[in-house]
Amino acid sequence: MNAPVALTPELLTQLTAIVGENRIKTDADSLENWGKDHTKHFNPNPSVIVFPSTTEQVQEVVKLANQFNIAITPSGGRTGLSAGAVATNGEIVISMDKMNQILEFFPADRMVRVQAGVVTEQLQNYAEEQGMYYPVDFASAGSSQIGGNIGTNAGGIKVIKYGMTRNWVLGLTVVTGKGDILRLNKGMIKNATGYALQHLFIGGEGTLGLVTEAEIKLERQPQNLQVLVLGVPDFDAVMPVLHAFQKDIDLTAFEFFGELAMQKVLDRGHVQRPFETQCPFYVLLEFEAPYEPIIDKAMEIFEHCMEQGWVLDGVMSQSLDQVESLWRLREDISESIAPFIPYKNDISVLITHVPAFIREIDAIVQENYPDFEICWFGHIGDGNLHLNILKPENLTKDEFFAKCQVVNKYVFDTVKKYDGSISAEHGVGMTKKPYLEYSRSAEEIEYMKALKKVFDPKGIMNPGKLFDL
């Protein structure tokens, strides 16, 4: 990591000349505000915040940073959960807030070209106005920016059908750490002309360069979405239910959560239990039903699952309102457990290994901390589990987190045993940096560091994130 460089008057003058006087901030409130993301473990301490309007301005700032040997932290919607966009060390923060234009729509290509600061929801709404659909969706869609989504390869609740952000990126304009502007892949579906450099920047957490524009693919709008919530007797029943539906119906979501999560959501009093039977686990599945026979088919599979004993009870949405209220059982979990100061992990393993993995983690926590409650939920359809340990009342926050650190080690050992990921969709940033070796081999990390040197030889782009050089 570079030593912090004080913001000299000369540097400030030159930065101002690049972005303009009203596009630069150095007051304490702004440094605090734009110096961090949604994580709270690190104290923001940038030198200056700049708000460029064009790719060329970003390039000028990067060249200047190289010249002055001062680090850059990219900043998007600041919704990150791994401290990938926190400036702690006198950095120049490049905020994309003013690069928020949707530039061009290509109907024949079902594609849109956007600046990196476009907010996810803004893109979703724009797509809808064109009669199209942008399917990457998650709780923070109202503030997260496309550039940040690309930097962490954001996932969310529709991955089982639509995949991660990576699937929707047809082209990228980036400014590398060296200060070169690259226009990568230019929106093409088919282009076999050498290394697909765009894929390094997707999920690269801004450590190789800054994404300034993107060509994003859109999809047709989903038609007549239906939601089923099913109660299952144990986790082992979840898999046959997944298979039974997936065989005949293209699912747009397959989520799961435990009874504890259900209770916490119900306790808030905004939604009601979907059916009488209390079950250890629940699955929520969603699918398109543009034709009546698909609903008949779903009911048939539902009944088959009941007969097999895989499902104890269930309900299917009867209206658009009910689709929304059933989704809240799943979507309100994070907010509902927030008062219990959950210790969060965002992990993934092969779907095949999920049942054994959950059993092992439950056993480990039970054995070591029998008074800890585990709130499981996640995107089973793609092997992504959100493991939330709730703080018992008798522990202080610090005592609790200290014990969780110990649990963490067990959890990551188990992730490694199953060849899983310590960060499924939240990135590494600073919070997961110490654990990177649980998911990537020493050789892989060496190659990553060597690639970083190619694009960012002076190590000025988002240093201290992902790994230390």
Added chain:
Amino acid sequence: MNAPVALTPELLTQLTAIVGENRIKTDADSLENWGKDHTKHFNPNPSVIVFPSTTEQVQEVVKLANQFNIAITPSGGRTGLSAGAVATNGEIVISMDKMNQILEFFPADRMVRVQAGVVTEQLQNYAEEQGMYYPVDFASAGSSQIGGNIGTNAGGIKVIKYGMTRNWVLGLTVVTGKGDILRLNKGMIKNATGYALQHLFIGGEGTLGLVTEAEIKLERQPQNLQVLVLGVPDFDAVMPVLHAFQKDIDLTAFEFFGELAMQKVLDRGHVQRPFETQCPFYVLLEFEAPYEPIIDKAMEIFEHCMEQGWVLDGVMSQSLDQVESLWRLREDISESIAPFIPYKNDISVLITHVPAFIREIDAIVQENYPDFEICWFGHIGDGNLHLNILKPENLTKDEFFAKCQVVNKYVFDTVKKYDGSISAEHGVGMTKKPYLEYSRSAEEIEYMKALKKVFDPKGIMNPGKLFDL
């Protein structure tokens, strides 16, 4: 490029010790056979062919090659069309022919782990036996190998729905040019732990390392596929037809071809004209119709297109046999024009630009070589055009190709003008190497060369392909 190194007895002994006596060939026929792919412009001249059985054996060979400073050419199904797998300079050819095992099936993940030498059709058949589907399909599926498909990011006829090979790779085992074994991404859908190195090897044409195993995603089988062939009055009508169908129906293919291509196919006498009306262009579209109303919807759109004058005539498949015979109108084109010694280009531009692009190329060829016939066909649904110029009878092959080289320059200038790709799905290899700069900027090429040095510092992996160092 390295100077050729003679195959010393010592090297031969050590190679034999690694792969075994019956897994090494040095006879002239074998050198000729495994020293080339489907291109004919280069004379194969390797030193030795080895047939390793395991990733570890590949690693040993790569380490040895580094030690002796001798180049390696990877060899798969040898169906490549850009001389990406031709050994011209005394190389060790590593053939994946004996690494042809399907290793493990993960039903819950809809995933299969395979060795790189598995043939595409072998994987397609295996998937079918499991009640699943591998959707990457093209004419050479009977011989092309998965490793080669990955190396060129192969596309084919179902890309509009299923995407390129890249979309189906959930994990890769590679041996880098340096001799490290990397197990990349391990089959996960969600894994946000740093740079997605696997994406460099996908489409990397074996210049960074050798793919030895892959985790491949499978899909449910398509249900009740239907095919429509429509005749259109001019190319401008193709786009509204695409939009009209795509709005309401998920297409699995949207192909086009000109009347000249149709005539060449009909001349062979294997299939009949699908309807009386002779049209300048035809589109073939395919979709799933698991429910009757989808067919009604398709007929409704068809009629709408007729009323609008976008379609002059058309036919819908009435049976599985007819699905196959209609597909032959498109699939038999390459073979039907082969006797006319076509000069082939495989290019892509945004779908938006296709009509203007085709007009410009037609005009350029007409102006410069009014006696040349252009046979257009391709995957319009993803902007991929196969431009085939047929040899006039009065020219010798050499005269014809010399003139085509001149046309080529115009074609690639036009590709560049539209920010397109000079190789949509065939890769660069040696045949497109001189033209790489038409699709990639000088800066991009410099970064690619620097990445090559990271993974292959001695430049022994498939040298002379993609670019010269």
